[in-house]
Amino acid sequence: MADLGPKPNVALFVTCLVDLFRPSVGFAAVKLLEQAGCEVSVPQGQTCCGQPAYNSGDRANAAEIARRTLPVLAPFDYIVAPSGSCAGMIRKHWPALFANEQEMSKIAIAVAEKTWELTSFLTDVRGMEAVDAEYDGVVAYHDSCSGLRELGVQDQPRKLLESVKGLTVKNLTHGQECCGFGGTFAVKYPDISGRMVSDKADDIEATGADTLLAGDLGCLMNMAGKLKRRGSTVKARHVAEILAGDTDTPPIGEGES
Amino acid sequence: MSVHNPTSHRFPENARDALKNETLQRGLASAKVGFRVRRSEAAARLPEFETLRDESRDIKNHTLAHIDLYLEAFEKRVTERGGHVHWATDAAEARDAVLAICRAAGAKTVTKGKSMISEEMGLNAFLEENGIEPVETDLGEYIIQLRGETPSHIIAPAFHVLKEQVVETFRENHTQLDPNRVIDEARQLQDEARLVLRKRFLEADVGITGANFLIAETGSTVIVTNEGNGDLTQTLPRIHIVLASLEKVVPTLEDASTILRVLARSATGQEYSSYTTFSTGPRRGEDIDGPHEFHVVLLDNGRTDLIGTEMQEVLRCIRCGACMNHCPVYGVIGGHAYGWVYPGPIGAVLSPSLIGVEEAHHLPNASTFCGRCEAVCPMRIPLPKLMRNLREREFEKGLPPATQRWGLAIWAWLAKRPVPYRLATWLPMRLLALLAGRKGRYSWLPLAGGWTSQRDFPAPQGPSFQALWDRKRGRREASK
Numbered sequence: 001m002a003d004l005g006p007k008p009n010v011a012l013f014v015t016c017l018v019d020l021f022r023p024s025v026g027f028a029a030v031k032l033l034e035q036a037g038c039e040v041s042v043p044q045g046q047t048c049c050g051q052p053a054y055n056s057g058d059r060a061n062a063a064e065i066a067r068r069t070l071p072v073l074a075p076f077d078y079i080v081a082p083s084g085s086c087a088g089m090i091r092k093h094w095p096a097l098f099a100n101e102q103e104m105s106k107i108a109i110a111v112a113e114k115t116w117e118l119t120s121f122l123t124d125v126r127g128m129e130a131v132d133a134e135y136d137g138v139v140a141y142h143d144s145c146s147g148l149r150e151l152g153v154q155d156q157p158r159k160l161l162e163s164v165k166g167l168t169v170k171n172l173t174h175g176q177e178c179c180g181f182g183g184t185f186a187v188k189y190p191d192i193s194g195r196m197v198s199d200k201a202d203d204i205e206a207t208g209a210d211t212l213l214a215g216d217l218g219c220l221m222n223m224a225g226k227l228k229r230r231g232s233t234v235k236a237r238h239v240a241e242i243l244a245g246d247t248d249t250p251p252i253g254e255g256e257s
Numbered sequence: 258m259s260v261h262n263p264t265s266h267r268f269p270e271n272a273r274d275a276l277k278n279e280t281l282q283r284g285l286a287s288a289k290v291g292f293r294v295r296r297s298e299a300a301a302r303l304p305e306f307e308t309l310r311d312e313s314r315d316i317k318n319h320t321l322a323h324i325d326l327y328l329e330a331f332e333k334r335v336t337e338r339g340g341h342v343h344w345a346t347d348a349a350e351a352r353d354a355v356l357a358i359c360r361a362a363g364a365k366t367v368t369k370g371k372s373m374i375s376e377e378m379g380l381n382a383f384l385e386e387n388g389i390e391p392v393e394t395d396l397g398e399y400i401i402q403l404r405g406e407t408p409s410h411i412i413a414p415a416f417h418v419l420k421e422q423v424v425e426t427f428r429e430n431h432t433q434l435d436p437n438r439v440i441d442e443a444r445q446l447q448d449e450a451r452l453v454l455r456k457r458f459l460e461a462d463v464g465i466t467g468a469n470f471l472i473a474e475t476g477s478t479v480i481v482t483n484e485g486n487g488d489l490t491q492t493l494p495r496i497h498i499v500l501a502s503l504e505k506v507v508p509t510l511e512d513a514s515t516i517l518r519v520l521a522r523s524a525t526g527q528e529y530s531s532y533t534t535f536s537t538g539p540r541r542g543e544d545i546d547g548p549h550e551f552h553v554v555l556l557d558n559g560r561t562d563l564i565g566t567e568m569q570e571v572l573r574c575i576r577c578g579a580c581m582n583h584c585p586v587y588g589v590i591g592g593h594a595y596g597w598v599y600p601g602p603i604g605a606v607l608s609p610s611l612i613g614v615e616e617a618h619h620l621p622n623a624s625t626f627c628g629r630c631e632a633v634c635p636m637r638i639p640l641p642k643l644m645r646n647l648r649e650r651e652f653e654k655g656l657p658p659a660t661q662r663w664g665l666a667i668w669a670w671l672a673k674r675p676v677p678y679r680l681a682t683w684l685p686m687r688l689l690a691l692l693a694g695r696k697g698r699y700s701w702l703p704l705a706g707g708w709t710s711q712r713d714f715p716a717p718q719g720p721s722f723q724a725l726w727d728r729k730r731g732r733r734e735a736s737k
């Protein structure tokens with residue numbers, strides 16, 4: 001890798017789902033960031049990006065959560081999240097929450113500008129071209145909507161995956177289609193969400209892949225949950241786990257066997 | 258479903274019915290893909306497509322900022338050319354205006370081109386109640402009129418009807434034709450509709466069309482169609498009535514032609530629709546055809562209330578249908594589930610604004626915010642943002658169910674307090690991890706029925722990342 005100067009201080013915004021459900025993704029992210037020459041910290045005082053409130057119309061609480069988290073993140077050179085959705089929230093929506101508060105708005109914009117989705121940070125900012133990992137399998141990659149449309153994350157994970165020895169990437173036929181997660185949408189409109197994820201599972205299985213990868217744990221839990229419900233053998237993992245070569249833990253929704 | 262009685266409040270039930278309707282599902286699966294492919298190919302063929310979207314957005318923003326002036330200018334031009342403009346605050350006033358014109362003309366039959374404003378007004382039922390027979394002349398509209406249905410898509414009203422069903426409908430209704438005729442092909446069905454409608458065109462006393470644009474500088478109204486039925490509707494009868502909502506106005510012909518360049522490409526992937534027809538006033542002395550009277554009914558129906566508010570951007574909509582064609586929710590439930598005139602993302606934003614958040618509160622919530630609608634909207638309307646605005650309004654009014662509000666309040670209280678958050682999540686997450694055992698997931702969980710009715714719930718791995726990180730970091734420091 002090219003010499004990129006002194007080690008940047010990177011804050012890992014681990015996201016509530018990775019924190020609570022799948023710490024292995026957080027450790028994989030730390031490993032990748034260190035490989036990319038970063039000094040990684042996990043600042044205390046982070047909980048969630050506030051999307052559950054923001055997308056439920058509870059703007060006040062969303063702003064309060066952001067207000068408390070911003071000072072924790074502000075001192076770092078970069079903030080990186082293993083999620084396009086949460087990185088998108090910080091980048092695109094936190095500044096909007098403080099449009100009427102000059103001081104907070106400045107801080108929110110400054111933090112927004114240095115916040116990145118993991119694979120995009122590794123390639124676009126740190127110039128990472130390849131990873132040192134192996135995975136013997138055919139993977140279908142799902143582009144999660146926020147990462148894809150809010151942050152333009154599409155080629156970055158694929159580029160890194162291509163360097164994983166033994167791995168082949170397949171594209172979905174309806175790659176731009178939402179998996180039906182949508183946060184609280186999945187429980188508020190279960191029938192609609194269920195049909196959407198069922199169509200997605202069809203698409204995944206039609207690729208013949210044995211593994212499903214994505215960069216957002218919410219979408220992955222939705223798709224893995226559907227695949228397992230159908231008795232599918234497709235394994236679901238966060239892309240960071242494969243890129244970091246951390247596949248000792250069972251795939252999402254599977255136990256130790 | 259009648260337009261007078263929206264069923265948007267029953268959205269979840271409507272959606273469930275739609276998901277169970279196999280004919281509808283077959284139609285949706287094939288039709289949406291075609292629309293998407295054609296739109297993306299058309300956009301790719303035109304290098305300046307993205308710039309045209311910006312220009313179109315700017316034209317409408319400018320117009321909306323001065324809408325009073327442009328509407329007055331439009332009215333002045335229409336009147337100068339011998340036409341009449343009727344201002345209608347709501348649907349009832351618009352219906353009355355149309356009825357008065359029809360009555361004065363002694364009309365028994367009116368032919369109609371496709372118009373969503375007519376749907377918004379509930380015009381057909383109203384005319385029938387008043388002894389006037391409306392005849393839809395757009396093929397899709399004609400089909401659903403025969404079937405007693407409402408449009409399920411704004412540019413393809415019979416989107417939900419399969420070809421076999423059309424054959425059935427025609428056989429039932431066109432009893433004057435040979436029962437042994439062959440009508441298996443789309444072409445044959447079109448020909449049959451033409452044959453039957455030709456007679457109706459000639460009988461009609463009044464022709465009613467919608468409008469894609471109103472042009473302030475000339476007083477012209479513009480429609481785009483692919484069947485040419487609009488032209489016959491407006492030129493054959495003695496009287497032509499144009500139904501339009503206020504925000505259809507643009508300043509100049511030039512502006513209309515800019516927006517026309519993104520309209521058909523976004524809608525059907527055509528460069529232009531087959532027919533783009535400009536109407537300017539009634540027939541003049543030297544004209545060989547055209548109506549003797551020209552009326553424009555301008556419907557407000559709550560739109561001016563949106564001007565100057567955070568919802569104003571929705572008024573840029575040109576009704577191309579791209580948002581619904583690309584919507585994953587519309588794609589699995591179709592249009593009728595939305596319960597009122599406008600389905601899909603545009604409906605999710607427009608319906609609550611026009612019929613109230615109480616009636617239509619589900620619609621802006623029934624979105625994953627995947628953002629694809631905004632990505633394809635030629636007028637760059639930030640549909641997800643506008644849906645979020647509506648969710649905020651609903652939240653302020655306390656419309657979400659108490660369980661949701663309480664759940665959210667408890668979660669938010671914790672999310673704002675990292676230490677209690679970690680304490681409060683510790684036990685439930687450990688239990689979830691433990692109880693899942695070697696299976697690693699749940700097929701049923703208390704309080705998570707919405708999730709587990711459709712899919713398994715993946716169990717957490719164990720302790721949280723932050724707990725593990727602290728331990729690891731503690732170890733690191735200890736070993737120094």
Ligand code: SF4
Pocket residue numbers: 573574575576577578579580581603630633634635636637638
């Ligand atoms: S909101 Fe945009 S995409 Fe949807 S119908 Fe209107 S103009 Fe077309």
